[in-house]
Amino acid sequence: MTDFNPKKITLPSGLRIVTVPQKETGAATVLVLVQTGSKYETKEQNGISHFLEHMFFKGTKKRPSTLEIAEPIDAVGGTFNAFTSEELTGYWIKVEYDDLPLALDFVSDIFFNSIFPAKEIAKEKGAVIEEINIYNDNPMRKAEILWREVLYGDQPAGWNVAGSKETVLNLTRQDMISYMKRQYIASRTVVCVAGNIDEEDTQKRAASLFSKTSQEMFKDRKPVYESQKKPEILLEWRGIDQARIALGVRAYNMFHPARFTQGLLATILGGMMSSRLFIEVRDKLGLAYDVGMTNEEDPDSGFLLTRAGVTMSNAEKAIRTILHEYKKIVRFPVPVKELKKAKEHIKGQMALNLEASDEKASFYGIQELLEHRVLTPAQVYDKIKSVRASDIKRVAQELFVNNRLNLVLVGPFSSRGGSAAGGKEKKQFEKLLRL
Numbered sequence: 001m002t003d004f005n006p007k008k009i010t011l012p013s014g015l016r017i018v019t020v021p022q023k024e025t026g027a028a029t030v031l032v033l034v035q036t037g038s039k040y041e042t043k044e045q046n047g048i049s050h051f052l053e054h055m056f057f058k059g060t061k062k063r064p065s066t067l068e069i070a071e072p073i074d075a076v077g078g079t080f081n082a083f084t085s086e087e088l089t090g091y092w093i094k095v096e097y098d099d100l101p102l103a104l105d106f107v108s109d110i111f112f113n114s115i116f117p118a119k120e121i122a123k124e125k126g127a128v129i130e131e132i133n134i135y136n137d138n139p140m141r142k143a144e145i146l147w148r149e150v151l152y153g154d155q156p157a158g159w160n161v162a163g164s165k166e167t168v169l170n171l172t173r174q175d176m177i178s179y180m181k182r183q184y185i186a187s188r189t190v191v192c193v194a195g196n197i198d199e200e201d202t203q204k205r206a207a208s209l210f211s212k213t214s215q216e217m218f219k220d221r222k223p224v225y226e227s228q229k230k231p232e233i234l235l236e237w238r239g240i241d242q243a244r245i246a247l248g249v250r251a252y253n254m255f256h257p258a259r260f261t262q263g264l265l266a267t268i269l270g271g272m273m274s275s276r277l278f279i280e281v282r283d284k285l286g287l288a289y290d291v292g293m294t295n296e297e298d299p300d301s302g303f304l305l306t307r308a309g310v311t312m313s314n315a316e317k318a319i320r321t322i323l324h325e326y327k328k329i330v331r332f333p334v335p336v337k338e339l340k341k342a343k344e345h346i347k348g349q350m351a352l353n354l355e356a357s358d359e360k361a362s363f364y365g366i367q368e369l370l371e372h373r374v375l376t377p378a379q380v381y382d383k384i385k386s387v388r389a390s391d392i393k394r395v396a397q398e399l400f401v402n403n404r405l406n407l408v409l410v411g412p413f414s415s416r417g418g419s420a421a422g423g424k425e426k427k428q429f430e431k432l433l434r435l
Contacts, residue, residue, distance in 0.1 A: 003378045004354075006364045009203055014187030015213050017206045018368050020194035020360045028100045028195035030107050031092040031361035032210075033369045036183040038163075039086045039156040040221045045175060046156075047163015049183075050084040051128055052176050056091060057082070058120040060113040066120075073106060080106070084161055087298055088369060094358050097196035101205065104193075108209035111184075116173055125168055132162050139244040139410045140307065142236065146408045147246045147305060150234045157224045157301060186213035192365030195357030224301040226250060231405040231433035235413065235426050243315045243411025247322055248305035249404035254297040254371065260383045261391045262399070266295035266304055267342040268334060268392070269325060274341070276325050281308060287318045299370055304399065312412050319407070319432050326400045327435055333389045343384050350377050405433050 006020045037049050063069045073080055078095035091111065093103045135141045145160055152158030162168075191210055193202050228250065252262050270277040270293025281291045291308040310318045353359045354377060367374045375383075413425045 003376045004360065006374055006376070007199060007203075008368065008374070009207065011186065011207055011211060011213075013211070013213055013215050014185075015210055016190045016368055017203055017210070018190060018192040018364050018374070019197060019199045019202050020192065020364050021197050021199050022194065022357065022360065023196055025196050025355075025357055026096055027094055027357045028097040028103065028193065028197050029092060029094045029357040029361045030100070030103045031090060031192045031194075031358070031365050032107050032111055033088055033090045033190045033192065033365050034184050035088055035188040035369050037084055037086050037088050038159055038161040039224070040183060040219065041156055041159070043154075043159075044167065045171065045179070046159045046167045047128070047161070048167075048171055048175060048179050049089055050162050051124070051168060051171055052180060053082045053084045053089050053091070054124050054128060055116050055121065055176060056110045056114045058124065059115050059117055060109045061115060062109055062113060064115065069106075069110065072102065076102065078103065086157060086161060088366070090362075090365075092358060092361065100193070100195075100197060100202065104202075104205050104209055111210075112212065116176055118173055121171075121173055121176075125171070128162065128168050129165050132160070132165060132168070135160075135162065139238055139240055139242070140309065142238075143244040143246040143307070143408045143410045144305075146234050146236060146410070147248075147303075147406070150232050150406050150408055151250065151303060152224060152226070152301075155225055156221060181214060181216060182219050184214060185218050186215050188218055188369075189213055190365050190369045192361045192368070194360035194364065224298075226301065228403050228406075231402055231407070231430070233407045233409075233426060233430055233433065235429070236408075236410045237413050238410050239412055240410075241311070241412070242309045243312045243409055245308045245310065245315065245318060245322075246305055246408040247308075247319060248293075248303055248406060249326075249399050249401075250406075251295070251302040251304045251399050251404075252297065253300050253302045255299065256302070258391070258395050259297055259302075260380075261387050261395045262297070262302070262304070263295050263346070264339070264342050264384060264387050265329070265392055265395055265399075266293045267346060268338060269293050269304075269329060270306055271295075272342070272345050276329070277306060277322060280325060281318060281321055285317070285321060287314045287321070315409065315411065316429070316432060319429070323432070323435060326396075329392070329396045330400050330435070332393075334392050336389065339387075339389055339392065343381075343387070346384055347381050350380065400435055402433070402435055405435065407433055
């Protein structure tokens with residue numbers, strides 16, 4: 001496996017700069033990551049991290065309009081965007097390597113000099129509410145939002161990253177400025193630059209541009225509280241053609257010693273087109289067009305989630321089939337050939353993904369931000385390669401137990417009585433959640 005040699009410098013402020021040179025590409029990516037997201041919010045300001053991310057593109061002192069922000073990057077064929085999650089917020093730009101000075105100047109400008117015009121805030125509230133509507137109108141996205149609600153309830157980990165219409169409408173310009181000053185501080189910020197770069201020059205430029213990052217007091221988040229004594233279920237009625245299933249278990253966080261075993265377990269069950277769930281649910285039974293498993297690892301929580309879309313009449317059969325595959329991997333060791341295939345699949349996917357400078361920036365930058373360490377692809381693969389079939393079985397036995405099971409179903413139940421309020425359909429599905 002090809003390895004890259006990332007280098008890190010830490011400024012006196014505590015801000016970290018990670019550089020990942022790769023001469024075999026014509027691109028360079030600048031990614032700025034801040035360790036704050038929806039888990040760091042209050043109930044009244046839920047969605048502020050995401051809204052603030054939007055406002056960084058609405059004008060700076062040097063580039064006072066959206067057009068003046070976008071046009072110089074469009075003129076060199078670059079791309080830029082941002083994202084917000086429960087744990088972090090990121091701003092990135094990808095350009096031809098000759099335009100790296102422009103990219104660094106662009107990101108540092110929006111990061112330090114955004115002006116948050118009141119008129120733009122008012123307009124963007126409408127745009128963010130429409131974004132929330134998009135997520136709510138998409139049954140699979142809605143199922144994933146409800147999944148976190150089932151797991152974590154009324155705490156930051158269970159809230160929608162985008163917030164609610166009410167909280168978004170109530171946000172003020174001063175709320176955003178105060179939140180940014182408190183959360184966007186040097187010790188919680190990583191600047192990662194990857195691609196065809198001159199490492200020494202890049203470090204100097206980045207250090208100069210990001211030297212004024214705030215060192216004020218940071219408001220940390222509360223740990224995720226988890227408690228579950230029995231399988232949980234949440235149904236939401238939708239007048240659609242298909243039922244969307246989100247079925248899985250609470251699992252390990254990113255610091256757990258078995259995290260790489262958990263990742264392999266997810267790959268074997270639902271991470272490939274030849275995975276067990278794909279073959280059983282789609283290929284053999286024809287119950288779903290898309291079916292797969294997500295492995296989520298956060299600093300203090302995690303889960304394994306199977307997603308599938310089926311007709312309502314096939315929902316029970318699909319759930320039974322998924323649970324049967326969970327039971328099988330608990331009871332029987334994974335064959336050597338299948339385990340090797342999963343390991344090589346992960347290795348190959350890492351190699352293909354990391355050909356791109358933006359993927360490299362994310363791979364190294366997020367590790368540095370959340371874990372305060374960086375494993376190279378080869379080091380990651382070494383840990384994966386060491387996992388044995390007995391490890392898979394042990395982890396499966398720990399995770400696939402009744403009091404970790406959760407189900408969300410969004411679909412056209414026979415009556416609206418099968419919604420989150422309860423009803424005969426809920427009792428019917430509750431009977432299925434047994435391993």
